[in-house]
Amino acid sequence: MTASDTSLRIGDEVMFRGVTYRLTGLDGDIALLAVAGESPVVIKLGALFADSSFKVTSARPAERRKLTGQSMLFDSLPPDVQQKTRRLESHITEILDGLPCDATPGQMPNPAYSVRLSLRQRELAKLSELREQGEAVSISSLQRLRLAYEKQGILGLVDQRLIRQTRITGQTDQRVVDTVLSVLEANTGQTSGTMDRLIRQVRKQLDAEHGPGAVPLPSRATLHRLMGRLAEGRHATGSARTRRTLAQQPAGPFGSVYPVRPGELMQIDSTPLDVAVELDDGVIGRVELTAMVDIATRSIPAAVIRPTTKAADAALLLARCVTPELMRPGWARAASMAASALPYRSMKSIDERLAAAAAKPVIMPETIVCDHGKAYLSHAFRNACRSLGVSLQPAHPDTPTDKPVIERTLQSIGTLFAQYVTGYLGSSVERRGRNAQNQAVFSLLEIQDLLDEWIITAWQNRPHEGLRDPFTPSRVLTPNEKYAALLSVSGYVPVPLEAEQYLELLPAETRVINSYGVKIRHRVYDCEDLNPYRGQKSGMKLLRDLWEVRYDTYDASCVWVRNHHDGGWITAYWRQLNATRQPFGEDIWERGRQIASGRGTASPSEQEITQAVDQLLDKASPSPGKRRPGHAKTRRIVARNAAATAARRSRPTDSTGPEPDHVLEAETEPRETAGHLAEVIPLKVYNPQERADEWW
Template sequence: MRKAVAEAAQGSTRTATYLFWRTGQILDEDHGRGAVELPSQRSLYRLLEKLSAGKHTTGSARTRRSLADRPDGPFGERSAAAPGELMQMDSTPLDVLVRLDDGVPARVDLTGMIDVATRSLTAAVLRPTTKSVDASVLLARTVTPELMRPGWAQALAMSRSALPFRRLLDIDARMEHAAARPVIVPETIVVDQGKVFISHNFRASCNFLGINFQPVHDASGWEKGHIERMLGSVGTLFAQFLAGYTGFNAERRGRHLEQQPLWSLLELQELLDEWIVVWQSRPHDGLRDPLHPGRMFSPNEKYAALVETAGYVPVALSADDYVELLPATWRAINAYGVKIRHRTYDDQALNPLRQQRSGVKDRKDLWEIHYDPYDVSRIWVRDHWKGGWITLFWKQLHRVAAPFGELAWDHTRRTLPAASEEQLADAVADLLRRAHQGPADRGDAGTGAGLSRRDRRVAARTKSSPPSTPIAPEAPPADPVTDNSEAGQADDAPEENIAKVIPMPIFDPFTEADKRW
């Protein structure tokens, strides 16, 4: 029976009846058919209970494999005394349905990176299928500040957090408008044996930044347990509040999830970025004071403490270095600008290069263009003539609304010095409510259900504002087509509960004369 239990460790889950049958087969193979008589069923159940204790032999297959692969002896842990000294990266499917660009609902992959010393979730990205370029983009976002987005509560700003804002501002001026998420440059990154992380593209990105690349052994998830647990926290503390939540297995999945108002991939990425900033201010059970174990620190508080003790200087990546890490494509510069995935990008700085050859013969005289898969607001064109980068904005950026509101979490205590618990709690409730309801303009429910199409469009234009990226401080160009008078009327329109316009009848003097008689 020990042999039968060992064989079941890596196989599919079966019942105790199968294990009894397999035990009899092993006896017949070793000693001859019928040479050993099996005891009663009750005795077999007692024996199986004793031999399979703590092994999940008839339980979860994933838990059983994890326990079987776990090494014997006491657990060891590599300590990290400074931010970035040891970081871990991993990817897992997110238990949420997302409406993709083609309108098809599907699940997406979540890829994240965590700092072991501070438990800071430095960045996380969502993609339909994780590729090696996504890992490089995640690395680029880790080493650049996260700017505040339109609609975010001021309680999420770095200036109102536990981070050493004034000292960081002296190092990098971009921190003035940054969100409360620290910039951490990795020294060592621990990854698994997935093709995404051991690819040449990601290794090249690590070499570019001088990062020590450390893959774990095969089937050794415990060697990067911090990121494994972190991804599980995203599922329980964020994903289950979203519209379209599927549960982590088929047994926990609801019905007709495809009919719910599902978020798009870009919208869900914005919500996740906002949630990460709030995670940084949440007390973490793994960050306890050794001298006062009853007190828990938040990742931002631990980061501020380690900056003082370890002398860590968080030098963020420059804008040009960030662009260098982004994926590249080659396009022609036309009279109307550059088109990527049916989006047109243009700027006045592109005038000398329109319909010109780049001079790169290996690429058929096309121009090198870098783009962020998680931010469609802008792209960067390499100037092969004079050097440097030219930033191009999406021409339809002014039409994109900002459907993201204020905050995201339930704080058990005051962790942001300049923000009250009441402000944080109200903002948290607002984010979880919006995430659960889904996009209001795609469902039957919501405040705008009884409004006309024009009223909803006016309200959307009133709330609209361009998104921002972690590195580009310049604002997008103004829309030359928009009329100033129309924009002024939209700004004066109320955001909610827009009343129905009832036109006044035309005055008819003959009708009024008839009424007197």
């Protein structure tokens, strides 16, 4: 034990020149060392500490004698008890040190308490003084108070009944306590009930383990108090979801990762948006919000709203992260990057795409943490991350603390944005107003536009508690300010997406190139560029000699076949493209197949499915001044298809090969079939330079 963690005080044992002494007095810089059977040794403290044989053998830490201000427990005592205790402390310290603790500077010690006297003599002198003052104190009580003060500080002088710590379980049998804890643990995954149900389970478990009536139970009121104390913070009778969430928290301290550059660590998740949206022709439905947040800057580089989140939606979030958001008509100038805290000039000199960009950071993800949702563990999302060099880190199952930032961010979007939108439904049924769903006036595209504008104008410029400056903790930074600060250290590298990278974001399947083309989901795709490869093997052993095919889940008009022989991609168009008036995705096609199968056709042909889809679109399409009837599921599917089709950006095509003649003719001169004008969506030629100036 060294002098750095102890202090030399009266009563300590020290080793000096091979003899063990007890420090019996201190007079200035003079120390009195006594040993049984010998005369006391008087020596200066400087000489004592300088001697190489000096060693403290039984010292008490200096903090053992606690100061009054260090105990909030003492400050909580009644004023009269504090006053009595401080007066008693003054007497005890005078015995120990020769001067009371409240002595004035320069005050001379009372000769009766000189440290040259033994501790016994000083105690007897204090006993006589107290008796003269009318306080009946025995020598044993005085010694007990002195020892308690040396051990506990000023709290040792307080009546222990006032500061006694009691068990939260009181005098309840420990077997009852253990059973209550066991029942509360089993209640984590059960449906919430009342306290009486839990008490009944406790009685049954006690009888089953120890025999009927073997363990006496306290009264019902005592059991209620016991259950309330042990269930503190467990939500035993409250929200089941909250109870499960609390049970999933790790027992130890939460781990923390502190990224130092934008994109080093990002988190992604989806949640239902508490807003009723008018999907199509008055069809009211709930939508899902999928967002990605950057941990270093708390920025939201991408967020999309869809009726349901699919792998393609999650994959396209990556493209939106690395692509600038362009200013839109109606947005305030303050929302532009040129008027924001972002280093616009230096970034624009590197990336010309930022010329008319909004104040949203462009972030290239390095590591993304996600949960075990189907959209994030799909091959499409994994391949998208792999193609962009992004490391995907799935969180532990049922452990929301692995991605707390995105969880809290999605909650913040609900409180800071969703609750101010017309048609807000509340976070639960008990918070929902009357006929709240009937107040929905925004379409899916309008809600998406409002969310994009809110993220740029509000979220990115709102001070965030998680972005405090470490050198000036009182200052709270905004996501844009934090991004600008970290950008000066990490730098900015633009990542424009090319056709190859875009196609890597789409879901993929393996198929055979038959004589009639490629068949996916009962649809046949064909073009002249497939002629040299019909019936041929791809040569890719890992793909079992099949051909890799990429497709857009929201547009069934074409697919892209990877040319494993000569490189590049081949764009194959749907053979029934001119038979329908508008493009549709997988949901519409699958619903049409179900309708056709329900008519008695075991295996409907492609043409029959196409006709069913066309009738489906006719039935669900809005008519002026008339609300069309139909199945709610059908209307929701049509609305999802319409919203996805309208929101879809231009896609890349094979720039090396011409488009089919029938498609070109349909673009320039649509033909009439059965008295109706067949509308065909133009298929644009991919231009990388033009693509770099677009937003996703």
